[in-house]
Amino acid sequence: MFRNFKTVNRIIFGRGCFNQLADILADQRTSARPAIVFVVDDVFKNKPLQSRLPLKAHDLLLWVNVDHEPKTAYVDQLTDQVRNVMRERNQDLPAGVIGIGGGSTMDLSKAISLMLTNPGSSADYQGWDLIKTPAVYHAAIPTLSGTGAEVSRTTVLTGPEKKLGINSDYTVFDQVILDPELIADAPREQRFYTGMDCYIHCIESLTGTYLNTFSQAYGEKALDLCREVFLQDDPDSDDKLMMASFFGGMSIAYSQVGVCHALSYGLAFVLGVHHGIGNSIVFDYLEAFYPEGVTEFRRMLKKQNIQLPRGLTANASDAQIEKMVDVALILTPLWENALGKEWQKTMTRERIRELYRMM
Numbered sequence: 001m002f003r004n005f006k007t008v009n010r011i012i013f014g015r016g017c018f019n020q021l022a023d024i025l026a027d028q029r030t031s032a033r034p035a036i037v038f039v040v041d042d043v044f045k046n047k048p049l050q051s052r053l054p055l056k057a058h059d060l061l062l063w064v065n066v067d068h069e070p071k072t073a074y075v076d077q078l079t080d081q082v083r084n085v086m087r088e089r090n091q092d093l094p095a096g097v098i099g100i101g102g103g104s105t106m107d108l109s110k111a112i113s114l115m116l117t118n119p120g121s122s123a124d125y126q127g128w129d130l131i132k133t134p135a136v137y138h139a140a141i142p143t144l145s146g147t148g149a150e151v152s153r154t155t156v157l158t159g160p161e162k163k164l165g166i167n168s169d170y171t172v173f174d175q176v177i178l179d180p181e182l183i184a185d186a187p188r189e190q191r192f193y194t195g196m197d198c199y200i201h202c203i204e205s206l207t208g209t210y211l212n213t214f215s216q217a218y219g220e221k222a223l224d225l226c227r228e229v230f231l232q233d234d235p236d237s238d239d240k241l242m243m244a245s246f247f248g249g250m251s252i253a254y255s256q257v258g259v260c261h262a263l264s265y266g267l268a269f270v271l272g273v274h275h276g277i278g279n280s281i282v283f284d285y286l287e288a289f290y291p292e293g294v295t296e297f298r299r300m301l302k303k304q305n306i307q308l309p310r311g312l313t314a315n316a317s318d319a320q321i322e323k324m325v326d327v328a329l330i331l332t333p334l335w336e337n338a339l340g341k342e343w344q345k346t347m348t349r350e351r352i353r354e355l356y357r358m359m
Helices: 017-026 048-052 072-088 103-115 188-206 213-231 237-253 259-271 275-283 291-304 318-329 332-339 349-358
Strands: 010-013 036-041 060-064 096-101 138-142 154-158 163-167 175-178
Touching: 010 017, 010 237, 017 096, 017 138, 017 175, 036 103, 060 072, 072 103, 072 154, 096 103, 103 138, 103 154, 103 163, 103 275, 163 259, 175 237, 188 213, 188 237, 188 259, 188 275, 188 291, 213 237, 213 291, 259 275, 259 318, 259 332, 259 349, 275 291, 318 349
Parallel strands: 010 175, 036 060, 036 096, 096 138, 138 175
Antiparallel strands: 154 163
C-alpha cells in the first residue's frame, strides 16, 4: 500500500509575514470559541516579540520552558491548564493553539492541540496512529529552523518509558508561518545544531532503503540549501535555512531517518541531551554508515567554528547504557530504513553499546 500522507493545509512565507498573524487567526475565532492559546518559548519573555503577539482579551498565553526536551508529563500539565481556563469561561475548547519557537515548542503545541480532544495522558499515544479524534486548529511559527517540526506528522516526546513521537495525520499543523526575520537572531551554536538536524535528516533519507523520487526531490534540495548556509557566506542564509528545514521535513515524511536519529533518542532519554546537539555528537561517530556525509559535516564544523561536546557517556553506568540501547532498538522503522529488513544482523546490542561508549 502507498502511504496517503497528510501535509500542512496552509503556508505563508516571506520576511515580515508574521505581521499577518492577526488576520490569519481572525478566521478561526468564533463567538462560541473566541480564545487562541499562544504557546511561546519563554526566551522571548519581555523581548520585542512579546509585544508583537496579536493577543485578544479571551486569549491565553503560555510561556513554555524547553531547556529540557518535551516530556509527556509537561504536556499533560499544560493541557490541564488550558482545560481549566476553558472550564472557568464556560467554553469547551479554544479556537486554536499557536506554537512560537523552535522544534520543542512546536512539538508542545502539537501535543496540547491533540490532547485537548483526546482522553488520558499524552504518554498513551506515543506510537503510530493511536490518536482517534482530530486536534483543535493548530499553527506553527518557527523561530529556529532545522528540525522540520513545522511540517512533520510527529510530536517528539519523552515519556516515562521511552522517547517516541505521537505519530498521526492529526498531528500535522493546519497553518505554518515562515518568516525568516524570526530566526535572524538565533544564538550561533543553537542555529548550527538545529540546522544540522536538517542536514542529517537529508543524509539519512537520501541513503536509506525507503528512498523514493518524492523524498529524494525534497531531500536533495534541502541538502543543497544546507551546504549553501553552512559552507558558504550566503547573505540569504536565513531564508535558505528556513526552506531547507521545510524541505527536509517533507523528505522524511515519505521516507525515514536512520542510525543517527535512533541513537540520539537514547542519549536524549537517558542523559537529557537536546536533539540537535545529540544528533551532531552521534553523527560524528557514524563514518562507517555515512562516510561522505560525516566528512562534509566535519567541514561544516570547521567552517562554523563549532566544537562538539566530548566524553558525554564517560561516566554513564552500565544500566544507563543498557537503557540507551533499549530506547534505540524500539525504533524499528529507522533501523530498517538505514540497514534494510535484516538490520538486526548488523546492528546488535553489542555494536550499539560500543557506539554509545565512544561518545
